[in-house]
Amino acid sequence: MRDHLRAGIAVYNEGRYHAAHDAWEAYWLDLDEGDDERFLHGLIQFTAVVHHASEENWSGAQGLAESAVEYLDGLPDPYRGVALYRVRSFLAATAADPHHAAADPPVVTHDGEAIGYDTLDFDATAIAAEVLAEAGRYDEEVIDDAVDRARDELDGDGGSQFVGMVFSFVRERDQRPVVYQRLRDHVELEQQKDDDVRGLFE
Incomplete structure (x- = not known):
């Protein structure tokens, strides 16, 4: 899970909001119900919120923000090394006012680090490469x-x-x-x- 998690965070932090979920989705689809499933489900919806906001789809951003808040609710912070407080604050504010999402989206950190492409090891880089290939056609x-x-x-x-x-x-x-x-x-x-x-x- 770690490699998929870090790859998706890097893709997101580098501004490919819509593509980021692809790094998590294949792993998430195989999960049974539980904290990991809720965690990835919430992150996937979080990146969709940011993407909808970038397209000025305010109703889509608001609806997914409300849903993502519920998925992430109750998980410890950090979870799997990911600091959730910025994500939760952003989602809660967007659920209350979708135009909040028009502001700069929060940077997602893992183990206290703001991850970019240059911080990924090979296994996570390989996942990111496959995501970027699909996104870039x-x-x-x-x-x-x-x-x-x-x-x-x-x-x-x-x-x-x-x-x-x-x-x-x-x-x-x-x-x-x-x-x-x-x-x-x-x-x-x-x-x-x-x-x-x-x-x-x-």
Whole structure:
């Protein structure tokens, strides 16, 4: 859960409010009822509140704020390392007056740290990469392949080419299209090598 949690927080703090929930949703959907389910459900709705406010959908922001308050109610603060008091205060104020959400949304912290892309380890970065690929309409299969090859490098094949490019895809926002093109080219090259090797044994 930690990697999904940190990835989503980073995506949110970097301003991708709508995309942030994707880092949590796949994990949340597999949870049974309980505190973790309520926690992630509340965070997902919180990011939706911020997104609706950015689109000036005030009724949507207000309704989800009311619901998110209920999901987060009663959870200890912090929960799973996430400081909830700023989130709860923002949601309560938005539930009372949806235009409150037009102000700068609160930064979400984890273990006392305001997380951004540059603070994520590889596992959380890989989740963020997949989220950003979907949000940015990049080919998700290319990113998935690159992440798999990066994991192989980390497992000890001696390389670090794909590890570096996955980090760059997430961290270098302005260069992301260029980094993606490099990633795609390298993935296609490695896939061709794999096909050539398989062909030797057919």
